[in-house]
Amino acid sequence: MVPESLVSYSGSMLFPLSIAIGSTSRLPFRGTISFGSSTATKTKEQRKIVCGCVAPPPNIGSDEYSATKFNDSYKSEQLSTLREQKDDSDVLIECRNVYKSFGEKHILKGVSFKIRNGEAVGIIGPSGTGKSTILKIMAGLLAPDNGEVYIRGRKRDGLISDEELSGLRIGLVFQSAALFDSLTVRENVGFLLYENSNMPEEQISELVKETLAAVGLKGVEDRLPSELSGGMKKRVALARSIIYDITKETIEPEVLLYDEPTAGLDPIASTVVEDLIRSVHVKGEDALGTTGKIASYVVVTHQHSTIRRAVDRLLFLYNGKIVWQGMTHEFMTSTNPIVQQFASGSLDGPIRY
Numbered sequence: 001m002v003p004e005s006l007v008s009y010s011g012s013m014l015f016p017l018s019i020a021i022g023s024t025s026r027l028p029f030r031g032t033i034s035f036g037s038s039t040a041t042k043t044k045e046q047r048k049i050v051c052g053c054v055a056p057p058p059n060i061g062s063d064e065y066s067a068t069k070f071n072d073s074y075k076s077e078q079l080s081t082l083r084e085q086k087d088d089s090d091v092l093i094e095c096r097n098v099y100k101s102f103g104e105k106h107i108l109k110g111v112s113f114k115i116r117n118g119e120a121v122g123i124i125g126p127s128g129t130g131k132s133t134i135l136k137i138m139a140g141l142l143a144p145d146n147g148e149v150y151i152r153g154r155k156r157d158g159l160i161s162d163e164e165l166s167g168l169r170i171g172l173v174f175q176s177a178a179l180f181d182s183l184t185v186r187e188n189v190g191f192l193l194y195e196n197s198n199m200p201e202e203q204i205s206e207l208v209k210e211t212l213a214a215v216g217l218k219g220v221e222d223r224l225p226s227e228l229s230g231g232m233k234k235r236v237a238l239a240r241s242i243i244y245d246i247t248k249e250t251i252e253p254e255v256l257l258y259d260e261p262t263a264g265l266d267p268i269a270s271t272v273v274e275d276l277i278r279s280v281h282v283k284g285e286d287a288l289g290t291t292g293k294i295a296s297y298v299v300v301t302h303q304h305s306t307i308r309r310a311v312d313r314l315l316f317l318y319n320g321k322i323v324w325q326g327m328t329h330e331f332m333t334s335t336n337p338i339v340q341q342f343a344s345g346s347l348d349g350p351i352r353y
């Protein structure tokens with residue numbers, strides 16, 4: 001049986017990585033389970049979720065970010081208004097002074113930021129700077145060496161555990177779609193519901209169909225992942241991350257964490273995925289014209305189109321810290337040398353490879 005704790009995985013692409021599939025599974029596993037390049041197949045990583053959320057996002061603010069440098073053009077009076085914004089009741093996830101090393105490699109050296117309800121946040125920065133690492137820490141897959149992660153104001157100790165209260169679902173959408181090779185699209189998308197809910201199969205099948213339609217896919221339920229294009233796989237993976245058990249009395253809000261969702265896609269397929277990410281957000285509208293259900297999301301990306309199109313606020317991670325943050329439009333006009341170099345792709349500047 002799938003452990004009870006996996007209820008909280010709620011369809012993220014992360015969940016298959018940590019489960020034990022037993023003989024009572026409703027799904028016809030036929031051997032191979034592929035997770036692309038993910039290393040999580042090798043570890044029994046666990047995650048889980050906590051919390052609830054409220055109110056619209058006041059976005060950035062306060063002097064909590066010691067390493068933050070706002071764009072020079074940002075109006076000082078606006079900034080001071082934001083700094084007065086002390087109400088944290090809408091903060092869903094907070095990383096406070098997070099440190100993480102792998103052996104001698106000190107990757108995160110005091111990272112602090114908050115993700116508020118309703119936000120669409122991008123994390124950018126040079127390769128190897130720890131963007132995926134911070135996503136995994138937010139998701140509860142990795143524990144920080146030092147510093148804290150707060151989920152809706154509650155400190156999370158170590159990794160996610162079964163004892164924690166639920167209330168906020170956190171889905172991590174891997175760069176590779178991480179679909180089960182031997183299962184159909186229907187079985188992949190409905191995976192958690194087949195394994196962990198009491199919903200009848202016909203109801204799951206109908207819900208899968210609706211969810212696929214919401215991400216603009218129709219008539220692919222019976223296909224295997226190998227019969228899909230890269231962009232379609234990403235959409236199937238997204239559908240899996242947003243489906244949930246509609247028979248449960250309380251549906252928890254969900255934060256989705258996307259790790260390079262448009263990597264390897266052509267410009268048009270990237271646009272489709274970027275719009276899709278917007279559409280499943282509470283401020284968006286899905287392919288069926290329904291308001292999206294994702295409370296907030298965080299996107300790690302290198303792609304300018306994704307920065308422009310899919311997020312409102314940016315965190316720039318470099319040398320183990322958040323060295324700049326601001327709204328997306330400020331990124332394009334910033335006079336901060338690190339931001340300018342990254343935006344232009346120049347070899348000259350403070351970022352050295």
Ligand SMILES: Nc1ncnc2c1ncn2[C@@H]1O[C@H](COP(=O)(O)OP(=O)(O)OP(=O)(O)O)[C@@H](O)[C@H]1O
Nearest residue numbers: 102103105107125126127128129130131132133134
């Ligand atoms: N489990 C691990 N064990 C050892 N080293 C790791 C592990 N995970 C990450 N690293 C190292 O930590 C550094 C940061 O990795 P991470 O994937 O977080 O960077 P990133 O900013 O997402 O990079 P990219 O933009 O290239 O995807 C890299 O040097 C990576 O090799």
